[in-house]
Amino acid sequence: MLRLNCPFCGLRDHHEFAYLEDASVQMPSFEDTSEKAWFEAVFLRKNLRGVHVEHWHHIHGCRMILRVERDTQTHVISKVEAAHPSFRQRLSDVNDETKLISKARSKT
Amino acid sequence: MGQAGWAPAWRQPEPKLKYDVIIIGGGGHGLATAYYLAKLHGITNVALLEKGWIGGGNSGRNTTIVRSNYFVEGNTAFYEHSLKLWEGLSHDLNYNVMFSQRGHLNLFFTPGQRDAMMRRYNIMRLNGIDGEFLDREQVQKMVPHLNYSEQSRLPILGGFLQARAGTARHDAVNWGYARAASTLGVDIIQNCEVTGFIKKAGRIVGVETSRGEVEAEKIGMAVAGSTSVLAAQAGLGPLPIESHKLQAFVSEPIKPFLDTVVVYGAGHGHFYISQSDKGGMVFGGDLDGYNSYAQRGNLPIYTDVASCAMNVMPALGRIKLLRQWAGIMDMSMDGSPFITKTNLSGFYLNAGWCYGGFKAIPGSGWCFAHTIAHDQPHEINSLLTLDRYAQGRQIDESGHGPFPKSH
Ligand SMILES: Cc1cc2nc3c(=O)[nH]c(=O)nc-3n(C[C@H](O)[C@H](O)[C@H](O)COP(=O)(O)OP(=O)(O)OC[C@H]3O[C@@H](n4cnc5c(N)ncnc54)[C@H](O)[C@@H]3O)c2cc1C
Ligand SMILES: [Zn+2]
Numbered sequence: 001m002l003r004l005n006c007p008f009c010g011l012r013d014h015h016e017f018a019y020l021e022d023a024s025v026q027m028p029s030f031e032d033t034s035e036k037a038w039f040e041a042v043f044l045r046k047n048l049r050g051v052h053v054e055h056w057h058h059i060h061g062c063r064m065i066l067r068v069e070r071d072t073q074t075h076v077i078s079k080v081e082a083a084h085p086s087f088r089q090r091l092s093d094v095n096d097e098t099k100l101i102s103k104a105r106s107k108t
Numbered sequence: 109m110g111q112a113g114w115a116p117a118w119r120q121p122e123p124k125l126k127y128d129v130i131i132i133g134g135g136g137h138g139l140a141t142a143y144y145l146a147k148l149h150g151i152t153n154v155a156l157l158e159k160g161w162i163g164g165g166n167s168g169r170n171t172t173i174v175r176s177n178y179f180v181e182g183n184t185a186f187y188e189h190s191l192k193l194w195e196g197l198s199h200d201l202n203y204n205v206m207f208s209q210r211g212h213l214n215l216f217f218t219p220g221q222r223d224a225m226m227r228r229y230n231i232m233r234l235n236g237i238d239g240e241f242l243d244r245e246q247v248q249k250m251v252p253h254l255n256y257s258e259q260s261r262l263p264i265l266g267g268f269l270q271a272r273a274g275t276a277r278h279d280a281v282n283w284g285y286a287r288a289a290s291t292l293g294v295d296i297i298q299n300c301e302v303t304g305f306i307k308k309a310g311r312i313v314g315v316e317t318s319r320g321e322v323e324a325e326k327i328g329m330a331v332a333g334s335t336s337v338l339a340a341q342a343g344l345g346p347l348p349i350e351s352h353k354l355q356a357f358v359s360e361p362i363k364p365f366l367d368t369v370v371v372y373g374a375g376h377g378h379f380y381i382s383q384s385d386k387g388g389m390v391f392g393g394d395l396d397g398y399n400s401y402a403q404r405g406n407l408p409i410y411t412d413v414a415s416c417a418m419n420v421m422p423a424l425g426r427i428k429l430l431r432q433w434a435g436i437m438d439m440s441m442d443g444s445p446f447i448t449k450t451n452l453s454g455f456y457l458n459a460g461w462c463y464g465g466f467k468a469i470p471g472s473g474w475c476f477a478h479t480i481a482h483d484q485p486h487e488i489n490s491l492l493t494l495d496r497y498a499q500g501r502q503i504d505e506s507g508h509g510p511f512p513k514s515h
Contacts, residue, residue, distance in 0.1 A: 019398040043497040044346040095423035
């Protein structure tokens with residue numbers, strides 16, 4: 001059983017998640033009309049044997065999309081974080097706030 | 109006395125320094141290719157290099173369903189050609205591959221499924237491929253012990269039958285091709301992993317292996333789930349393929365219980381089952397669903413497949429599972445395969461079989477041998493190219509789009 005440590009919910013079983021896709025793929029911008037760029041982004045995959053960056057959806061949990069680093073040979077999961085940078089930032093802000101609060105509390 | 113005195117079925121030669129053709133991968137596709145190169149094209153100076161033992165990959169791990177109920181151009185003629193080769197295969201190889209045309213019954217549960225399948229089977233019939241519509245009563249007569257309860261969430265409404273479809277014995281197919289190819293002069297070299305490619309003036313002229321360097325005029329690759337890894341070494345660049353694992357399950361042997369292949373798929377599950385000649389119920393369902401090179405399955409699909417089984421065949425609830433395993437599938441972006449030349453001259457690709465490549469073994473070997481021998485595809489595999497995506501002509505049977513895990 002794969003288990004993902006969701007940064008929002010904690011350690012949860014694979015059952016709760018849906019695999020989305022290879023997270024290393026960068027879609028071209030909508031202004032980019034080059035057929036080659038779109039073809040490569042839509043159809044070609046590195047398909048790595050080893051550490052793979054991918055998106056998972058915590059569909060039966062917080063419903064956040066997560067960025068996961070997982071080894072496709074061993075299934076060892078080395079990193080799980082919020083996929084969207086602004087959520088990553090917000091999480092770290094919240095963690096900092098929590099630390100400040102507990103520090104302040106411990107002084108009083 | 110007893111089982112003594114059996115001669116090995118194929119020779120165990122040391123690799124030579126040079127061949128006319130090297131085939132990488134000793135699954136059914138590689139073995140069949142080597143056989144047809146020798147048999148139909150007179151190219152007998154061939155080495156087949158297998159990193160483990162022949163048939164140790166997907167060709168020895170599958171649920172052995174053979175059918176040709178495809179309806180998209182590119183697939184129709186190819187799979188029907190393959191099925192016709194199956195029909196004569198035991199005689200051709202002089203080896204009993206236990207091909208049993210016990211029929212393939214595809215159940216439907218909703219009017220929408222019925223209509224989609226009606227379209228598929230009508231197109232098949234227009235293409236000269238057999239297919240029949242069965243209503244609920246006819247299905248019940250054919251397989252009386254399915255779940256026909258009116259109370260089930262989605263009652264069985266009917267089915268579509270391909271009577272010429274069936275199953276075969278996977279090991280026998282691998283061994284039969286190996287023996288026949290070896291007899292015609294092909295060197296089958298096991299425990300010989302290809303680890304790199306030898307290039308001269310931009311052309312691939314040979315391979316580096318765990319048993320030394322081997323050169324060849326032409327090289328064909330048929331390594332299923334390992335395709336992207338080797339293709340990157342060869343310099344083919346990223347391919348329209350992802351490696352995913354598929355599990356299969358076999359029960360303890362029981363008395364004759366099911367004399368056809370029962371299948372359903374769409375919306376509320378995906379399931380296929382048949383009974384092997386040893387009596388085991390052989391069944392499977394969906395992919396595990398995430399990229400993987402590990403040949404072992406995971407629990408969520410295990411439970412999913414078990415509930416699919418109980419959905420249509422509740423009588424299975426008491427039998428015990430004997431074994432469960434997984435294989436690494438070369439899932440392509442449109443669910444259809446490649447038998448093709450590449451942009452590297454003298455280097456040919458056979459891949460993208462998803463989880464339907466067992467039935468394709470004879471046809472694939474036949475077409476790949478032709479493509480290698482003539483340096484151009486046969487008409488039958490002329491659409492199974494790598495450049496079809498760039499040209500906007502995907503061969504997408506299921507209509508799922510460029511999502512390998514969904515095909
Ligand atoms: C569980 C399961 C159920 C399936 N059910 C069905 C079914 O019911 N019907 C159907 O039609 N299809 C089915 N399939 C699909 C089918 O089994 C495959 O598509 C088919 O066997 C692929 O054959 P192949 O020869 O291309 O690959 P494989 O049989 O996998 O052979 C590839 C070989 O290449 C070798 N190799 C890899 N790397 C190297 C290297 N570097 N050097 C040398 N050798 C190498 C491997 O060891 C392997 O032996 C199923 C697959 C699985 C796993
Ligand atoms: Zn969560």
